[in-house]
Amino acid sequence: MSKFALILLVFCLLCLSQIAVASPEDASTAEEFIGMLVKGDYTNAVDRLDSSMRAALPTDKLKDVWKSITDRYGQFKRHIRTSSAKIQDYDAVILTCEFEKSCVEIRVIFSALHRISGLWFSPGPCNDEYKQPSYVKSYTFKQKEVAVGSAEWSLPGTLYMPQGESAVPAVVMVHGSGPQDRDETIGPNKPFRDLAMGLASRGIAVLCYEKRTKQYGAKIALMESSVTVKEEVVDDAVAAVALLKRTGSVDPRRIFVLGHSLGGMMIPRIAKADPDIAGLIVMAGTSRPLEDVILEQTVYLFSAKGSLSADDQKAIDTVKQQVARVKEASLSASTSPSALPFGIPANYWLDLRGYDPPKAAADLTQPILILQGGRDYQVTSSDYERWKEALSNRKNVEFKLYPDLNHLFMTGQEKSTPAEYNVPGNVVEKVVVDIAEWVKANGIENPKS
Numbered sequence: 001m002s003k004f005a006l007i008l009l010v011f012c013l014l015c016l017s018q019i020a021v022a023s024p025e026d027a028s029t030a031e032e033f034i035g036m037l038v039k040g041d042y043t044n045a046v047d048r049l050d051s052s053m054r055a056a057l058p059t060d061k062l063k064d065v066w067k068s069i070t071d072r073y074g075q076f077k078r079h080i081r082t083s084s085a086k087i088q089d090y091d092a093v094i095l096t097c098e099f100e101k102s103c104v105e106i107r108v109i110f111s112a113l114h115r116i117s118g119l120w121f122s123p124g125p126c127n128d129e130y131k132q133p134s135y136v137k138s139y140t141f142k143q144k145e146v147a148v149g150s151a152e153w154s155l156p157g158t159l160y161m162p163q164g165e166s167a168v169p170a171v172v173m174v175h176g177s178g179p180q181d182r183d184e185t186i187g188p189n190k191p192f193r194d195l196a197m198g199l200a201s202r203g204i205a206v207l208c209y210e211k212r213t214k215q216y217g218a219k220i221a222l223m224e225s226s227v228t229v230k231e232e233v234v235d236d237a238v239a240a241v242a243l244l245k246r247t248g249s250v251d252p253r254r255i256f257v258l259g260h261s262l263g264g265m266m267i268p269r270i271a272k273a274d275p276d277i278a279g280l281i282v283m284a285g286t287s288r289p290l291e292d293v294i295l296e297q298t299v300y301l302f303s304a305k306g307s308l309s310a311d312d313q314k315a316i317d318t319v320k321q322q323v324a325r326v327k328e329a330s331l332s333a334s335t336s337p338s339a340l341p342f343g344i345p346a347n348y349w350l351d352l353r354g355y356d357p358p359k360a361a362a363d364l365t366q367p368i369l370i371l372q373g374g375r376d377y378q379v380t381s382s383d384y385e386r387w388k389e390a391l392s393n394r395k396n397v398e399f400k401l402y403p404d405l406n407h408l409f410m411t412g413q414e415k416s417t418p419a420e421y422n423v424p425g426n427v428v429e430k431v432v433v434d435i436a437e438w439v440k441a442n443g444i445e446n447p448k449s
Contacts, residue, residue, distance in 0.1 A: 025114055026084075026091055026093050026108075026110045026114055027082050027084070027093050029048060029093075029108075029110070029114065029116070030082070030093035030095060030106075030108040030110075030116075031079065031082065031093075031095065032048070033045055033048045033108060033116060034079070034095055034097070034106055034108075036048075037062075037066045038076045040063075042059045042060075042062050042063045042066075043059055045062060046058065046059050046062055048115070048116050049115065049116045049117075050111055050113070050115035050116060050117045052117065053115075053116055053117055053118070053119070056221075057119070065119075069099075069104070069121050070099070071302075071315050072101075072301070072418070073099035073100065073101045073102045073104055073123075073418070074099045074100025074101040074102075075099065075100050076097060076098075076099055077097075077098045077099060077100060078097065078098050079095060079096075079097050079098075080096045080097060080098055080103070080126060081095075081096045082094070082095055082096075083096070091109075091110045092107050092108065092109045092110070092118075093107070093108045093110070094106070094107050094108075095107075095108065096124055096125075096126070098126060101305075101417065101418055101419050102123050102418050102419045102421070102422055103123065103124055103125065103126040103187070103422050104121055104122065104123060104124060105120075105121070105122055105123070105124030106119075106120075106121055107119070107120040107121075107122075118217075118218070120179075120217075122178075123186060123187050123418060123421055123422060124187055124422075125187045125188035125422055125424075126422060129188055129424070130185075130188050130189065130190050130193070130424070131188075131424055131426070132197070132426075133194050133197075133198065133426035133427070133429070134429075135198055135201065135429040135432060136194075136197040136198055136201050137201040138197070138201075139163075140162060140163055140200070140201050140203075141160050141161060141162050141163055141197070141200035141201060142160075142161055142163055143158055143159070143160055143161075144158070144159045144161060145157070145158060145159075146158070146159045146207070146209075146243065148207070148209040148236060148239050148240045148243055149235075149236060149239040149240075150239075153212060153216065153235070153236070155209045155210050155211075155212060155215050155236060155239075156182075156209065156210050156215070157182055157207060157208055157209030157210065157240070158182055158196070158207075158208050158209075159205065159206075159207050159247070160196045160197060160199070160200035160205060160206040160207075160208075161200070161205050161249060162200055162203045162204070162205060165203060165249065166248075166249045167249070167250075167251040168203060168204060168205050168249060168250060168251060168254075169203075169204050169205070169250075169251060169254035169255070169256065169278075169439050169440065169443060170204065170205035170206065170207065170244045170247075170250045170251070170254065170255050170256070171199060171204060171205070171206050171207070171255075171256045171257070171258050171281070171435075171439065172206075172207050172237060172240040172241055172244065172255070172256070172257045172258065173192050173195065173196065173206060173207065173208045173209075173258055173260075173263075174233060174237045174257060174258065174259040174260065174263030174264075174266065174267075174270065175192070175211045175233075175260065175261075175262070175263050176260050176261030176262045176263055177261060177262040178211075178213070179211060179213040179214035179217055180210075180211040180213075180214055181210055181211070181214055182208040182209050182210050182211075183208065184260065186408065186421045187421045187422040187423075187424075188422065188423075188424040189408055189410065189421060189424065189425055189426075191260070191408045191409065191410070191427050192208050192260075193208070194426045194427040194432070195258070195427055195431075195432060195435070196208050198427070198429070198432035198436075199432060199435060199436055199439075202432070202433075202436040203436075203440075204436055204439055204440070205244070205247075205249070205250050207240050207243065207244055209236065209240060211232075211236070212231065212232060212235075212236055213232055224345055225333070225337075225345040225346075225347060226347060227345075227347070227348065228347060228348055228351035228352075229262075229266055229269070229348070229351060229352065230269075230351070233262065233263060233266045233269075233270075234266055234269050234270050234273055237257060237259075237263075237266075237270045237273075238270060238273045238274050241255055241257065241274050241276075241277060242274075245276075251443075253278060253443065254278045254439075254443040255276075255277060255278055256277065256278055256279045256280065256281060256439055256442075256443075257270055257271070257277050257279075257280055257281070258280075258281035258283060258435070259280075259281070259282060259283065259285060260283040260284060260285075261283070261284050261285065261286060261378065261379055261407070262286060262290075263283075263285075264282040264283055264284060264285020264286065264357075264379075265285050265286040265287070265290070265357050266357075267280050267281075267282050267285060267357070267361065267368075268357055268360035268361045268363075268364060269355075269360070271361075271364050271366060272360070272364075277366060278366065278367075278442065278443045279366050279367040279368065279369070279438075279439070279442045279443065280361075280364070280366050280367070280368045280369070281368070281369045281371070281435060281438075281439075282361075282368065282369070282370045282371065282387065283371045283409065284371070284372060284373060284376055284378070284379040284383075284407055284409075285357065285370070285379065285383065285387070286357070286379050286383055287356075287357050287358050287379075287382075287383040287384075287386040287387050288382065288383060288386065289327075289352070290349075290352055291322075291323040291326040291327065291341055291349070292323065293378070293379070293383075294319065294323065294341045294342070295319055295320060295323045295341075296380070297377070297378055298315070298316055298319045299316055300377050301417070301418070302315065302316055304415060304417055319341060321339075322339060322340050322341045323341060325339050325340055326340060326341065326349045331346055331349065331350060331353075332346060332350075333345075333346050333347050333350070334346070357387075358386050358387050358389070358390030358391060359390055361387070361390065361391060362390050362391060362394075366396075367396035367397065367398075367442040368391065368394070368396070368397045368398075369397075369398050369400070369434075369435065369438045370384070370387045370388070370391070370397065370398070370399045370400070371400045371402070371409070371431065371434070371435075372384040372399075372400070372401050372402070373402050373404075373405030373406050373407060373408075373409055374401060374402060374403035374404065374405065375403070375404060375405060375406045375412055375415075375416045376405070376406055376407040376416065377406075377407070377415070377416045377417075378407045379407060381401075384399075384401065387399070396442070398438060400431075400434055402428070402430070402431065405428060405431070406420060408421065408425070408427065409427045409428060409431045410425035410426065410427060410428065411425065411428060412425075
């Protein structure tokens with residue numbers, strides 16, 4: 001039932017767009033609904049769902065969803081505030097709640113009949129808001145709203161264009177996993193906005209866009225059994241490159257693609273789909289099988305709080321069983337998603353079977369920049385070392401390790417945890433400078449191997 005979660009555990013049936021005001025009735029219903037989940041009253045909670053949601057989340061499944069949330073974020077502590085938003089003809093109530101490990105935004109979607117028709121959990125800010133980094137020089141660039149792709153999968157995006165320049169290099173930003181927005185917002189942090197404005201301040205155009213699984217959450221939910229990383233990541237990245245090729249003031253021979261986390265993992269596939277891409281940037285790119293990374297993250301997060309309880313060990317054992325199922329030769333499209341990590345359907349795992357990102361990257365000719373945070377617990381030094389092992393003999397591949405940075409390329413201390421993502425911060429300037437200098441030094445005049 002969850003949709004492509006690795007960085008975040010997200011359950012998304014519908015996703016949010018413009019701000020609006022939900023009715024007091026819907027706000028009250030949403031607060032009562034979450035109160036029922038907290039109390040374990042799943043039977044009455046299901047009664048608040050519309051028919052489609054009841055079919056997707058019967059009592060036992062709703063219980064599993066809430067257990068997954070408390071396993072990830074700890075026990076519910078308090079409801080902080082209520083706000084609202086609008087999704088086409090649907091109203092959404094956003095409940096910001098504090099759990100033991102993190103604040104979480106619980107987005108409860110309502111139909112016109114005031115029944116719950118969607119549910120989405122994601123880490124969110126408790127109080128603090130995004131702050132623009134000091135290295136951004138807003139007067140040096142302009143922002144323009146654009147559409148990436150066309151027809152049924154058209155995605156809204158933002159193009160950051162340096163002022164008064166022509167034939168500039170450009171970078172496409174490709175998200176990590178989960179239904180990400182164009183800024184890759186996590187709590188009060190917006191790493192893609194930091195990078196885009198930082199690079200644009202240094203004469204590089206940047207294109208960011210809403211991820212398909214966010215913009216079309218309801219539609220994806222209906223067809224999820226057939227969705228793979230091609231539809232989730234690759235197709236839209238290629239469409240973004242095509243848009244930049246048609247954009248005046250952008251040098252079509254110097255278009256680069258930057259992928260973060262899952263996006264970094266998919267960089268070799270994106271490059272294969274469009275060999276004209278000038279260069280590739282991998283930020284905390286997963287290099288091992290996705291299921292292995294999920295298991296490693298699960299163990300890390302449970303172990304971070306100290307000794308494991310019986311329930312903790314049971315949860316870890318369940319993920320181990322699911323990971324083993326992914327690796328079985330008998331895995332097929334008919335395998336139940338409930339037997340697989342995060343409920344992700346079998347076709348998604350089958351599409352990734354045998355995919356080795358560093359090995360695939362070794363067959364490419366474009367220059368590549370590999371960036372890694374030393375405090376990253378989601379994509380670790382093991383992934384970074386695999387990239388180095390496969391590509392260190394290439395003259396046009398560079399590696400940058402930042403010992404004090406986490407998965408968002410922001411500074412921190414001690415061990416990184418999900419709670420750290422609720423602390424306001426920015427991508428450090430050194431990362432922005434390193435990317436900008438590398439982009440300007442690479443491109444059409446560089447050797448291809």
